[in-house]
Amino acid sequence: MARLAMQRALEPEWIDELFEQKRGLQYTRQLLFSTTVELMSVVAVGLRPSLHAAAKACKDLPVSLQALYDKINGTSPGLVRALVQGSATRLGKVLAPMLGGKAPMVPGYQLRIVDGNHLPASEKRLKPLRGFRGAALPGQSLVVYDPETDLVVDMLPCEDGHASERTMMQAIQQQAQPGQLWIADRNFSTRAIFCRWQERGSCFIVREHGRTPSPQELEPMQLRGRIDTGSVHEQAISIEDEQGKPIRLRRVELHLEHPTEDGETVIRLLTNLPAWELTARSVARVYRFRWKIESLFQRLEAVLHSEVQTLGHPRAALFAFGVAVMAYNVLAVLQSAVWVAHELREEDIELSSYCFADEIRTHYAGMVMAVIPTAWDPYDSMTADQLAEVLLQIALHANPKSLRKHTRGPKTSARKGYVSGAVARRQVATARVLKNGFIK
Template sequence: MARVLMQQALSREWLEEVFEQHRDQQYTRELLFSTVVDLMALVALGRQPSLHAAAQASPELKVSLAALYDKVNHTEPEVVRALVRGSSEKLVPVVAPMKEKQTQWAAGYRVRVLDGNHLAASEKRLKPLRGFRGAALPGQSLVVYAPELDLVVDMVPAEDAHAQERALMGPVLEQVQKGELWLADRNFSTTGILFALHDKQAAFIIREHGVSPNPTELGPPREVGRVETGLVFEQAVRIEEETGRQLTLRRVVLHLDEPTEDGETVIRLLTNVPAERMGAQEVARLYRRRWSIEGMFGRLESVFQSEVAGLGNPRAALLAFGVACMSYNILAVLQAAVETEHRLDAANFQVSSYYIANEVRSTYSGMMIAVPEVKWEEFETQSAPELSRTLLRLAANVNPARLRKHPRKPKKKTKKGYVPGAEARRHVSTTRVLRGQEST
């Protein structure tokens, strides 16, 4: 199933086409861009521990390691974004039929969750970094996630890790479409962003920043009921552009029963969704589900090598993250096929993306040796609906019990309180603690 999907979504011909369309200064001489992506995918999937190891094991690489790293270190962010967007566009019509019967997040809308992701600190292999004591951050990205499809549908890479997230919104706003509902945190609560989404005839639920956009209240808040986490109020507000243009919105205020990790007890949300289409309580519940993107980031980190510590060059690190996003999408489609074919109820039986990735890692190389290349040719010309049916047919042979997720129980909340630094840094012998003989 993974091989068939990669043949469609990451074909060598398509990868070279994307490179030629979006490159600026790079060019192809001896090293094909598709070869670079293939090697990086081996690292993302965990089949190779590093790009260096993947290159050494590849019989197809005919250039030096220096040439390979030069290509990787100069891959332009526009190319990385085109890879993520293009591959997701190929997969949406494949996975959509599998998701037809699931309950929509918001009736009549296509939900999009927006969030920023800072890449973890890299090793200081670049000469200018070696004398620097602090962490070296190779970059960040804005990620657009379609939670109902479980796909990363867009990614805007940024080489400057200290750039403000809202400053990267231009390319995202260009792609906003009518009928979408955008969920985002307060980093994106600006007058310009709210007006831009509204002008695109898209809906939004965005957490209000303490300073921006500072809307004018049009009346007192009124209590509308409770949700699982607290008491909900609703209020009409208005924001205004510098040109004088005004926009009336709803402010949904959630008074939390328990404070957040930051100690906040009130969350204010701004939305242009009409009240007759979505009540204030539903707005509050839907925004809470925005955390689904954090779960996706967690799976990217735990299942894939999305942030390769050895790639300190910003463009190389962003390419690795982009390839990991594409790999995530492929595994998400595999997971959807298994869940759909076996009619699994997510409330009672969850499939683990970790076990799916482990299955691919453990058997892929042997399968490629055992199955002749000619056997794959019949799948090359399949349309998206045909490919969707093929995946479901293959998924019937999967034993879902081997892929079942075993989530941990929620941790009990305990207040640790203040202790002196010496006490916090004190170490213990686990064996002696278990024996009841705690000792430093």
């Protein structure tokens, strides 16, 4: 299943054609861009620990290692974005017949969740960084996630690790369409961002920032009922667009029964959704879908090798992250296939991306050695519907219980209190502690 999904998402002919369209100053002489994507995908899935190891294991690499790294260091962010967008579109066509009977999360709307992801500090292998004592940030990305298909549908890479996410949003919003509902945190709560969504005909639910956009209140706050986390209030507000024309919005306040980790007891949301389409209580519930993108970032870090700290060049690090995102989309297709084939329900079982990736790491290399390359050729001519049917047939042989997620209970937070440095640095033998039953 993984081989067939990757074959559709990372088809070499399509990748090389896309490279010719988005290559910028790069060119193809001996090393095809599809080869670099294939090598990086091996690293992203965890079949090889590094790009160097993947290149050494490649028997027919036509260039030197230095030429390979030069190729990756020159990959433009626009090309990485086009790769993510294109692969998501190709896999989305395969998912469509699988998920055709699935009820939408918000009837009448296509959900989009957007958030930023900063890559962690890289190793200082680049010569200009060797004398720098602080952290070297290789870049960041704005990620657009579709929670209904579990696919990352867009990613805007940025080489500047200190660039403002708000300024990057303008390029993302050019893809916004009518009928879409965008969800974002308070970092994107600005007048300009709201106005651009309004101009594109898209709806939004965004947590209100303490300072922006400073809307004008049109009516007093009114109680609209309760949900499981607290009481919900609502009022009509207004902001002005760039021409000074008023835009009427709704402010929804959720008064929490229990404060958040930051001690906040009130969450304020701004939306342009009409009240007759989504009530204030429904707006508060829908905003909770935003945590799904945080869970996505955790899975990218824990399940896939998305943060290659040995790649210090910004373009190389962003290219590695983009390929990891495409690998995540492949895992999402496999999970959906198993889910649909076995007619699972959310209340019965939750599948684990880690278990899927572990299965691939364990068996993929042996399968590639055992199966001749030409055996995969007939699947290239399949339509998306035909490939979806094949994946569902193979998924029937999977054991969902071996792929389920094992969640742990909630952690209890207890303040440790102050102790002296001598006590904090003490060492104990675990065997002696277990034998005595306490620490002296």
